[in-house]
Amino acid sequence: MTGLLLRRLRDLVIILVIVGTMMFFVIRLIPGDPAQAILGPTARPSDVDALRESMGLNGPLWEQYLTWAGNVLHGDFGTSITYHAPVLGVVADHILPTLTLAVLSTVISFFLSVAITSWQAVSPRNPVARALDRLSALGMAMPDFWISLMLVLVFSVTLRWFPSSGYENLFTDPATAVPALVLPLTVLVIGQTALFVLTLRESLLGELPLAYLRTARVKGLSERQVMTKHVLPNALMPLITQLGSNFAMLVGGIVIIESIFVVPGLGHLLMGAVSTRDFPLIQGVTLFVAVLFVLVNLLVDLSYALLDPKVRVS
Amino acid sequence: MSVALAEKTSPVREKPSSGRAARVFRRNRMLVITSAVLAVIVLAVIVLPFFLPSVSATDPVNRLLPPSAAHPLGTDSFGRDVLARLVSGGRASLGLSALITLCAAFTGLVIGLISGFFRAADAVLMRVMDAWMSFPAIILAMALAISLGASIWTELIALTVIFTPFTARVIRSRVLGIAGRAYIGAARVSGMSRWKILVVHVFPNVLPLALVQVVILSAAAMLVDGAMSFLGLGIAPPTPTWGNMIAEGRSYLVQAPWLVIAPGVTIMVCVFLLNLIGSSLRIAVDARARTLSEMQRLRTRRPSGS
Numbered sequence: 111m112t113g114l115l116l117r118r119l120r121d122l123v124i125i126l127v128i129v130g131t132m133m134f135f136v137i138r139l140i141p142g143d144p145a146q147a148i149l150g151p152t153a154r155p156s157d158v159d160a161l162r163e164s165m166g167l168n169g170p171l172w173e174q175y176l177t178w179a180g181n182v183l184h185g186d187f188g189t190s191i192t193y194h195a196p197v198l199g200v201v202a203d204h205i206l207p208t209l210t211l212a213v214l215s216t217v218i219s220f221f222l223s224v225a226i227t228s229w230q231a232v233s234p235r236n237p238v239a240r241a242l243d244r245l246s247a248l249g250m251a252m253p254d255f256w257i258s259l260m261l262v263l264v265f266s267v268t269l270r271w272f273p274s275s276g277y278e279n280l281f282t283d284p285a286t287a288v289p290a291l292v293l294p295l296t297v298l299v300i301g302q303t304a305l306f307v308l309t310l311r312e313s314l315l316g317e318l319p320l321a322y323l324r325t326a327r328v329k330g331l332s333e334r335q336v337m338t339k340h341v342l343p344n345a346l347m348p349l350i351t352q353l354g355s356n357f358a359m360l361v362g363g364i365v366i367i368e369s370i371f372v373v374p375g376l377g378h379l380l381m382g383a384v385s386t387r388d389f390p391l392i393q394g395v396t397l398f399v400a401v402l403f404v405l406v407n408l409l410v411d412l413s414y415a416l417l418d419p420k421v422r423v424s
Numbered sequence: 425m426s427v428a429l430a431e432k433t434s435p436v437r438e439k440p441s442s443g444r445a446a447r448v449f450r451r452n453r454m455l456v457i458t459s460a461v462l463a464v465i466v467l468a469v470i471v472l473p474f475f476l477p478s479v480s481a482t483d484p485v486n487r488l489l490p491p492s493a494a495h496p497l498g499t500d501s502f503g504r505d506v507l508a509r510l511v512s513g514g515r516a517s518l519g520l521s522a523l524i525t526l527c528a529a530f531t532g533l534v535i536g537l538i539s540g541f542f543r544a545a546d547a548v549l550m551r552v553m554d555a556w557m558s559f560p561a562i563i564l565a566m567a568l569a570i571s572l573g574a575s576i577w578t579e580l581i582a583l584t585v586i587f588t589p590f591t592a593r594v595i596r597s598r599v600l601g602i603a604g605r606a607y608i609g610a611a612r613v614s615g616m617s618r619w620k621i622l623v624v625h626v627f628p629n630v631l632p633l634a635l636v637q638v639v640i641l642s643a644a645a646m647l648v649d650g651a652m653s654f655l656g657l658g659i660a661p662p663t664p665t666w667g668n669m670i671a672e673g674r675s676y677l678v679q680a681p682w683l684v685i686a687p688g689v690t691i692m693v694c695v696f697l698l699n700l701i702g703s704s705l706r707i708a709v710d711a712r713a714r715t716l717s718e719m720q721r722l723r724t725r726r727p728s729g730s
Contacts, residue, residue, distance in 0.1 A: 121554065128555035136567045247703075251643070251696035253650045256670055256688035259677060267678050355557070362560035366651055384566055392567070399560060 118411065122404040129400040130182065130393070134175055137389050178393075187397070188390030192383070197394035200379070205398075207375035210280050210291070211364050215298035216353065222299065223306035223349070228337060231314055242307075249304030254297050254363050258370045261293045275372035294371045298363060305356060306349055313348040317341050343417060350417070354410035357403050455704035462697045469514035476508035491682055498682045500672065510686055513664035518694070520576060520659070521649050525642040527584040532591025533634050539592065540599025541622050550596070553589040561586040561648060562655075569657040579658050583648060590644075591637050598633050602626050636705045643698035650691050666691050 181188065187197035226246075230239040266274035271289075278287040317323070318341070326336045365377030372378070376395055383391040489499040497506035539549040561583075568582035602608065603626065611621045652658040653667020661668050666687040673683025 121551075124551050125555040128552060132555075133567065136564075136571055138571075247699055248692070248696055250699055251647075251692050253647055253654075253670075253688065253691050253695075255651055255654045256684070256691065259670065259674060259684050260688070263677055263681055263684070358557060358560045362562040365560065365562055366655070369655070380563065381566075396563060396567075399563070400555075 115408075118404065118408045121407075122401070125400055125404055126397060130179070130397055131175075133393050133396045134178060135171075137392055138171060138174075182397075187394040190383075190391040190394075191388045192386045192391070193388075197390050200391060201376070201394050201398050204374060204376050204379040206279065207277055207373045208361075208364055208368070208377065211294060211298060211367070211373065211375065212360055214291070215295050215302060216360065218295070219299050219302035219306055220349075220353070222303045223310055224342070224346075226303070226307050227310040227314055228342065230311065231318070231341070232333065232337060246304040246307040249300050250308070252300065254301055255366050255370060257300060258293070258297050258367060261296060262370075265293060277371070277373040277375075290371075294367045294373060297367055298360070301363060302356070302360065306352065309352045310345060310349045314341065314345040317345050346417065347414065350410055350413055354407040357406045358399075361399055361402075452704050452708060455701060455708070458697045458700045458704070462694070462701065465514070465694065465697075466518060469511055469518055472511045473508070473515070476511060477505045478508070490680070497686045498680065500669075500680070500683055501676055506669075506683065506686055509664040509669060510666070510690060513666050513669055513687065514690070516659050516663060516665040517646065517649060517653075517667065517691070520579065520665075521642055521645040524580055524583040524587065524645040524649065525638055527580065528587035528645070529591055529634065529638045529641055531584060531588045532637070533595055533630070535588065536592040536595025537599055537622060537626065537630065540596040541603055541618070541626060546596075549592075553592055556585075556589045557593075562651060565648070565652055566655070566657060569652065576659055579649065579652055583645060583652075586648070587641055587645060591634075591641060594637050595630055595634060598630050599626055602629050636702060639698055639702035639705060643695045643702065646691060646695050646698070 178188070185198075189195065190197050190200045193200045226239075226242055229236075230243065233239055262274040265271045272292045273290050274293065276286070276290045278290060280287040280291065323336060323340060326340050327333075331339070361377075364375065365380060367373070368375045368377035369381055376399070380392065380395045382388075383395065483499065483504070484502065486495075486499050487501055489495055491498045495505050495507065497510060500506055500509070535549060535553070539546045539553075564586060565579070565582040568585070569578050572578040572581070608621060608625060611625055612618070616624075649658060649665075650667040650670070653665045654671045656668070656671065658667055659665050661672065669687040670684050673680065673687070676683055
């Protein structure tokens with residue numbers, strides 16, 4: 111267990127170094143001067159130069175990189191140029207909407223896909239189960255930005271059931287928050303459930319021919335018990351791995367969905383930061399996403415230990 | 425473990441014969457049908473623009489017309505024919521996705537082969553790939569597109585960079601399974617150089633899986649390409665792509681929903697077809713892949729007493 115934690119910690123460091131370095135240099139390629147962007151096109155050249163100096167943009171690139179890396183090691187991610195506040199604080203202010211969307215959609219998709227797949231396994235000849243099989247392939251094929259617009263067209267514009275924007279904090283104002291969350295969550299759930307159903311079905315099919323199921327049936331367990339006690343726990347493992355590796359895709363989807371449904375989350379923040387050339391903020395958000403990725407995968411590893419006695423013992 | 429399991433059952437580089445091909449196709453009616461439909465779409469995209477009105481011919485009087493006989497998919501906010509733009513946009517969208525797929529599949533194949541076969545390189549390469557994958561693709565693509573300026577080439581570079589690790593990982597796991605085989609050991613004992621073993625013995629065994637990966641990749645490339653165009657990071661508006669047609673139609677979602685529906689359905693159909701082709705090909709190539717009909721067979725095999 112400690113070995114696992116240490117390995118994850120090592121991965122965390124490696125991933126952060128690579129992602130941080132990559133983003134640092136990619137961002138520096140962006141044409142346009144952040145100092146000029148702040149002061150506007152009419153600013154005097156001397157003012158622009160002074161601001162560049164104060165932002166540390168005048169030194170050679172490697173010097174900027176070392177300064178930045180040193181500051182990050184001290185927990186200082188710099189000051190956002192547009193928000194005039196420490197990056198960590200700005201990120202913290204925008205994290206709740208993104209986390210709400212990510213966690214809720216993942217949990218809903220997880221249970222939905224387990225339900226659908228178990229049903230398909232128990233009654234594979236059921237026409238509805240077979241239709242769902244085709245639908246999950248279709249769900250994988252739908253561009254998320256396009257379903258978002260379709261849902262807005264049908265449920266906001268035509269039927270007027272749910273608003274197309276207007277995010278509220280779920281914990282302080284649930285009455286307004288829930289209807290506004292329905293459409294963005296639906297989009298995320300469609301894509302994720304489709305993926306999870308395909309993953310889970312494949313692993314379920316790998317379990318079904320194994321001999322231990324015959325033992326379980328011979329000792330008199332009902333088909334339902336065989337399914338819930340023996341097949342599902344084993345078949346869930348690849349799905350849980352998928353949860354971890356799907357995280358990056360989920361965040362990518364959330365970025366687009368936040369911009370369509372005007373949700374003030376990390377994606378919204380990032381899009382704004384990119385358009386205003388807010389270097390420190392872009393770096394802060396991307397590093398933060400990378401940290402989240404490693405943490406999610408750590409959670410995945412820990413849940414292995416809970417689900418699989420073999421891992422627990424070793 | 426799972427790799428070893430697949431190795432036991434998957435066919436090892438059988439000589440392709442016409443009889444076998446015919447059998448494979450008879451067994452995979454889905455593969456034949458989906459490939460045929462996709463071929464028709466590709467053909468239409470290549471041929472039809474010669475017979476349709478110009479994509480840039482504006483006609484302000486007839487703007488936002490609903491679908492009719494003259495304009496089967498209606499007209500957009502400039503009075504341009506949506507069908508013509510859709511077909512012509514297909515050239516950009518399909519062509520770019522194909523190009524991205526080829527580039528990413530090639531780099532992924534090379535990295536996967538090297539990292540699966542040379543253990544020393546593996547440790548470094550896979551760490552880098554992990555870091556790469558931890559990154560939301562769209563963010564990296566956004567950063568690259570903005571830093572290098574939005575153009576076809578930027579998008580090509582960005583999406584190649586994004587999709588490379590996914591191919592590399594799949595190829596690597598297959599190479600790992602093959603590298604432990606007896607015939608690789610035999611080749612090594614006979615004094616063959618490692619690079620030659622990689623090219624002559626490993627590569628041909630990986631190729632079928634790589635082809636499947638190419639198809640799956642092209643579906644993913646279409647989706648991300650659509651999203652990039654939609655966000656305005658792909659090919660710029662006067663040239664139609666399916667993604668930027670949706671972005672342009674978004675402002676007229678209420679008055680002219682066909683502007684958004686038509687390109688969206690087209691993307692969906694293409695991705696759907698590619699996914700189906702990919703999964704049918706996988707069943708032919710990879711013994712681990714199973715389908716719902718197999719679930720039925722497995723279920724019927726269960727002891728009658730239960």
